[in-house]
Amino acid sequence: xxxxxxxxxxxxxxxxxxxxxxxxxxxxxxxxxxxxxxxxxxxxxxxxxxxxxxxxxxxxxxxxxxxxxxxxxxxxxxxxxxxxxxxxxxxxxxxxxxxxxxxxxxxxxxxxxxxxxxxxxxxxxxxxxxxxxxxxxxxxxxxxxxxxxxxxxxxxxxxxxxxxxxxxxxxxxxxxxxxxxxxxxxxxxxxxxxxxxxxxxxxxxxxxxxxxxxxxxxxxxxxxxxxxxxxxxxxxxxxxxxxxxxxxxxxxxxxxxxxxxxxxxxxxxxxxxxxxxxxxxxxxxxxxxxxxxxxxxxxxxxxxxxxxxxxxxxxxxxxxxxxxxxxxxxxxxxxxxxxxxxxxxxxxxxxxxxxxxxxxxxxxxxxxxxxxxxxxxxxxxxxxxxxxxxxxxxxxxxxxxxxxxxxxxxxxxxxxxxxxxxxxxxxxxxxxxxxxxxxxxxxxxxxxxxxxxxxxxxxxxxxxxxxxxxxxxxxxxxxxxxxxx
Amino acid sequence: xxxxxxxxxxxxxxxxxxxxxxxxxxxxxxxxxxxxxxxxxxxxxxxxxxxxxxxxxxxxxxxxxxxxxxxxxxxxxxxxxxxxxxxxxxxxxxxxxxxxxxxxxxxxxxxxxxxxxxxxxxxxxxxxxxxxxxxxxxxxxxxxxxxxxxxxxxxxxxxxxxxxxxxxxxxxxxxxxxxxxxxxxxxxxxxxxxxxxxxxxxxxxxxxxxxxxxxxxxxxxxxxxxxxxxxxxxxxxxxxxxxxxxxxxxxxxxxxxxxxxxxxxxxxxxxxxxxxxxxx
Numbered sequence: 001x002x003x004x005x006x007x008x009x010x011x012x013x014x015x016x017x018x019x020x021x022x023x024x025x026x027x028x029x030x031x032x033x034x035x036x037x038x039x040x041x042x043x044x045x046x047x048x049x050x051x052x053x054x055x056x057x058x059x060x061x062x063x064x065x066x067x068x069x070x071x072x073x074x075x076x077x078x079x080x081x082x083x084x085x086x087x088x089x090x091x092x093x094x095x096x097x098x099x100x101x102x103x104x105x106x107x108x109x110x111x112x113x114x115x116x117x118x119x120x121x122x123x124x125x126x127x128x129x130x131x132x133x134x135x136x137x138x139x140x141x142x143x144x145x146x147x148x149x150x151x152x153x154x155x156x157x158x159x160x161x162x163x164x165x166x167x168x169x170x171x172x173x174x175x176x177x178x179x180x181x182x183x184x185x186x187x188x189x190x191x192x193x194x195x196x197x198x199x200x201x202x203x204x205x206x207x208x209x210x211x212x213x214x215x216x217x218x219x220x221x222x223x224x225x226x227x228x229x230x231x232x233x234x235x236x237x238x239x240x241x242x243x244x245x246x247x248x249x250x251x252x253x254x255x256x257x258x259x260x261x262x263x264x265x266x267x268x269x270x271x272x273x274x275x276x277x278x279x280x281x282x283x284x285x286x287x288x289x290x291x292x293x294x295x296x297x298x299x300x301x302x303x304x305x306x307x308x309x310x311x312x313x314x315x316x317x318x319x320x321x322x323x324x325x326x327x328x329x330x331x332x333x334x335x336x337x338x339x340x341x342x343x344x345x346x347x348x349x350x351x352x353x354x355x356x357x358x359x360x361x362x363x364x365x366x367x368x369x370x371x372x373x374x375x376x377x378x379x380x381x382x383x384x385x386x387x388x389x390x391x392x393x394x395x396x397x398x399x400x401x402x403x404x405x406x407x408x409x410x411x412x413x414x415x416x417x418x419x420x421x422x423x424x425x426x427x428x429x430x431x432x433x434x435x436x437x438x439x440x441x442x443x444x445x446x447x448x449x450x451x452x453x454x455x456x457x458x459x460x461x462x463x464x465x466x467x468x469x470x471x472x473x474x475x476x477x478x479x480x481x482x483x484x485x
Numbered sequence: 486x487x488x489x490x491x492x493x494x495x496x497x498x499x500x501x502x503x504x505x506x507x508x509x510x511x512x513x514x515x516x517x518x519x520x521x522x523x524x525x526x527x528x529x530x531x532x533x534x535x536x537x538x539x540x541x542x543x544x545x546x547x548x549x550x551x552x553x554x555x556x557x558x559x560x561x562x563x564x565x566x567x568x569x570x571x572x573x574x575x576x577x578x579x580x581x582x583x584x585x586x587x588x589x590x591x592x593x594x595x596x597x598x599x600x601x602x603x604x605x606x607x608x609x610x611x612x613x614x615x616x617x618x619x620x621x622x623x624x625x626x627x628x629x630x631x632x633x634x635x636x637x638x639x640x641x642x643x644x645x646x647x648x649x650x651x652x653x654x655x656x657x658x659x660x661x662x663x664x665x666x667x668x669x670x671x672x673x674x675x676x677x678x679x680x681x682x683x684x685x686x687x688x689x690x691x692x693x694x695x696x697x698x699x700x701x702x703x704x705x706x707x708x709x710x711x712x713x714x715x716x717x718x719x720x721x722x723x724x725x726x727x728x729x730x731x732x733x734x735x736x737x738x739x740x741x742x743x744x745x746x747x748x749x750x751x752x753x754x755x756x757x758x759x760x761x762x763x764x765x
Contacts, residue, residue: 017505031506173746
């Protein structure tokens with residue numbers, strides 16, 4: 001966070017106010033509102049228009065009323081987002097923009113605001129089998145507690161960060177650091193997190209996680225048992241035994257049901273750990289950053305002495321592989337039935353490669369989750385609960401910066417949205433501390449009237465493009481990131 | 486170019502004045518309220534232009550006596566702090582607030598009035614009146630100032646504001662006789678809260694961040710990593726010592742300093758008991 005991009009050359013003069021600041025490339029003026037972006041003075045927080053005809057992730061271009069040729073308003077193509085629309089809190093008055101536009105002949109209303117979310121946080125999904133920390137362990141940023149490790153998912157570790165307890169329930173510093181971390185995560189910046197008695201992980205939405213300095217490349221293909229099930233037939237005849245090492249369930253092909261149906265003979269192998277069902281072992285080692293999310297550096301440490309009476313014999317071959325195919329070893333039993341490392345036969349190489357090939361790229365996913373409750377709703381309608389009911393009845397579509405938001409069933413408007421689908425720089429903050437995020441409610445004009453909307457405040461898209469809003473007339477147009485559902 | 490703007494806040498009781506980098510919130514109680522708001526808005530109309538007319542002088546460490554009303558308040562407020570490096574800009578926010586407060590008070594029927602210029606606040610209290618002010622970092626969050634108290638200005642300086650600091654304080658809030666004096670003192674106390682040479686503190690020449698900064702090539706703080714409690718205490722103590730010097734000279738009434746969750750106070754901070762503040 002210390003690296004501010006600094007290029008002092010090419011100063012230009014801002015004429016937005018009498019101060020007439022000279023602003024260098026990448027800097028902002030004395031007001032913090034206008035900046036030199038690529039040799040042009042732009043407003044830092046313009047109202048953002050999503051233009052679906054611009055290329056995906058397309059360049060931002062200034063949208064000045066004087067340049068508008070009146071041709072751009074083609075129904076679905078333009079969507080006024082909440083980004084840069086401005087806000088008030090608590091919301092005594094109608095939202096900054098209540099936009100009317102024609103959608104397939106029906107007159108639709110979009111209520112556009114930037115909402116201050118006191119109750120908000122992010123759920124972070126980190127695609128890795130590596131042990132990041134124990135469930136419920138505290139997650140820290142710059143030494144402050146900002147969240148915790150929550151229930152892990154298939155192939156992914158989950159963090160729950162932010163929320164009102166950390167934003168306003170702890171010390172001032174905790175709230176400040178939490179808000180800053182959430183803001184950066186939501187704006188798709190990289191944030192370093194440390195987990196108590198666990199790993200240090202760099203999280204960036206849409207990018208691979210970096211665990212203790214190591215970049216994660218791939219997710220595991222499945223647990224060790226699932227891997228055995230998927231690939232047993234491909235190993236048959238090429239090797240006498242296969243162990244797939246995994247933090248959750250380690251699989252052994254000769255004992256596993258998948259091997260049994262192939263008539264796989266016993267090998268006398270004995271795995272340390274707690275046997276679940278035949279060929280499936282829990283807790284072969286401690287969680288860690290070694291093989292398959294365990295703390296194993298040498299896989300032979302999970303084996304007990306081999307039993308000759310159960311089939312072990314000198315020359316027996318063994319493949320040990322992790323669930324991502326990133327680690328593997330090939331061994332041959334010596335005369336004392338001790339496995340000795342040997343070169344991996346070429347014939348087995350494709351099966352190891354196949355495992356890694358079947359592993360998807362590891363990514364960090366950041367879902368912004370927040371409650372659009374309280375007074376915010378009165379910016380949309382005079383009867384707040386009517387909006388909640390309309391959302392729950394699917395009559396009102398909820399989006400954040402144009403990205404579709406999942407609204408939780410049950411009471412209130414608790415929404416969840418993938419931050420990578422939102423325009424750049426969508427999020428801001430207020431010193432409460434709380435995050436500010438764009439929020440749009442879209443519904444038919446008739447429904448809007450019916451739920452007691454601020455009908456007198458409704459404006460057309462054209463009018464907003466022409467005149468802007470109470471908090472400035474600057475607009476920007478960006479392409480939507482993905483086809484809107 | 487945008488002109489000065491005035492708009493009622495949603496509550497309909499406070500006025501928001503905006504022009505370029507200036508945002509002021511005004512609150513006035515008393516029978517003369519409406520006329521006072523009109524005087525304030527009229528005075529605000531030329532405030533920024535007056536400052537801009539003398540801007541090179543205001544940004545320079547030395548020079549002739551400035552002309553404008555606000556500029557003179559800045560000069561008067563910063564003079565007692567010489568020879569420490571300071572330009573008149575150290576008091577610009579507080580002085581701007583004072584100029585508008587003068588306009589408000591230039592008429593009858595004003596019981597209470599305040600001008601909050603981005604956290605630097607000038608206020609007026611008629612006999613027997615009082616103000617409760619929220620200080621974000623104070624333990625109780627609220628302080629109460631009575632008309633009999635000598636305080637008529639509150640200012641906060643530190644990281645995260647619009648101007649840059651040579652120090653590392655999260656915030657330094659100063660209570661003083663005037664907003665301009667509080668503003669200048671807060672700037673200098675915040676500069677003193679520091680750990681020179683500490684590796685966790687990132688600094689850049691001010692001109693690299695803002696081309697026209699009055700701080701020139703001086704290194705301003707751009708990032709602060711985690712500090713130990715001992716380091717925090719040491720940095721805060723350096724600031725408190727500076728505040729104590731200012732207090733002995735009668736330049737400030739009290740100061741409240743905060744760094745990474747730890748606070749220290751110099752002088753009497755009239756705190757109220759913690760009250761539950763509403764939040765959504």
